Amino acid sequence: xxxxxxxxxxxxxxxxxxxxxxxxxxxxxxxxxxxxxxxxxxxxxxxxxxxxxxxxxxxxxxxxxxxxxxxxxxxxxxxxxxxxxxxxxxxxxxxxxxxxxxxxxxxxxxxxxxxxxxxxxxxxxxxxxxxxxxxxxxxxxxxxxxxxxxxxxxxxxxxxxxxxxxxxxxxxxxxxxxxxxxxxxxxxxxxxxxxxxxxxxxxxxxxxxxxxxxxxxx
Numbered sequence: 001x002x003x004x005x006x007x008x009x010x011x012x013x014x015x016x017x018x019x020x021x022x023x024x025x026x027x028x029x030x031x032x033x034x035x036x037x038x039x040x041x042x043x044x045x046x047x048x049x050x051x052x053x054x055x056x057x058x059x060x061x062x063x064x065x066x067x068x069x070x071x072x073x074x075x076x077x078x079x080x081x082x083x084x085x086x087x088x089x090x091x092x093x094x095x096x097x098x099x100x101x102x103x104x105x106x107x108x109x110x111x112x113x114x115x116x117x118x119x120x121x122x123x124x125x126x127x128x129x130x131x132x133x134x135x136x137x138x139x140x141x142x143x144x145x146x147x148x149x150x151x152x153x154x155x156x157x158x159x160x161x162x163x164x165x166x167x168x169x170x171x172x173x174x175x176x177x178x179x180x181x182x183x184x185x186x187x188x189x190x191x192x193x194x195x196x197x198x199x200x201x202x203x204x205x206x207x208x209x210x211x212x213x214x215x216x217x218x
Contacts, residue, residue, distance in 0.1 A: 006182045018184045025188045029195050032158075036199055039154070043147045043206065046140075053140035057133075058210075060125050061148075062116055066208040069112050073197045076105035080193045083169075087178040087186040095173050095186070099166050102193065106163045113156055120145070148207055155203060158196045165189045 007014055047054045083098035124132035127146045169189055172178070178186060 050140040053137040057141040087183040090179040
């Protein structure tokens with residue numbers, strides 16, 4: 001496929017188009033950092049203000065499932081990186097396989113997260129829906145679960161968007177469009193996917209590990 005086919009009219013060359021696309025994605029990711037940063041800040045303030053409630057509520061966090069999901073996402077970052085490499089080399093079949101693997105891992109993550117959400121429902125710790133924990137710290141514990149569902153829920157939404165983008169990449173890859181000269185869409189989506197994975201790397205210790213540590217000292 002010739003460069004003129006994939007080159008937008010406002011750019012002088014594919015390199016300029018790639019630089020502009022990469023800059024645009026980094027600007028977008030900066031807004032996402034601010035978005036998630038606000039939630040991280042609110043969570044940190046709450047955890048510092050009510051450590052006892054955090055320690056008690058942490059017993060409802062499934063560390064095993066959280067750990068499995070962490071491994072799944074780290075592996076998906078590897079397959080995404082391999083998809084970018086394959087697209088640069090013009091290896092259409094390998095690109096498709098690595099993109100499919102990344103999608104599969106993303107769906108596994110979402111399935112496990114769904115299992116976790118069901119556990120929380122069964123344990124009656126869903127704020128505003130079926131929250132039955134009692135005691136002097138119950139209100140503050142409910143706030144913790146509000147942060148849990150808000151933060152992991154927004155992360156899951158980003159995962160679903162990522163799976164959609166990867167599906168779009170597979171369709172484009174089937175046309176043989178990617179080569180050493182043009183692989184920008186795969187690289188840009190890869191940046192997004194890695195960002196979503198990094199967000200989870202921060203969520204995992206905050207929601208699963210630190211709470212277990214505090215519980216032992218509560």
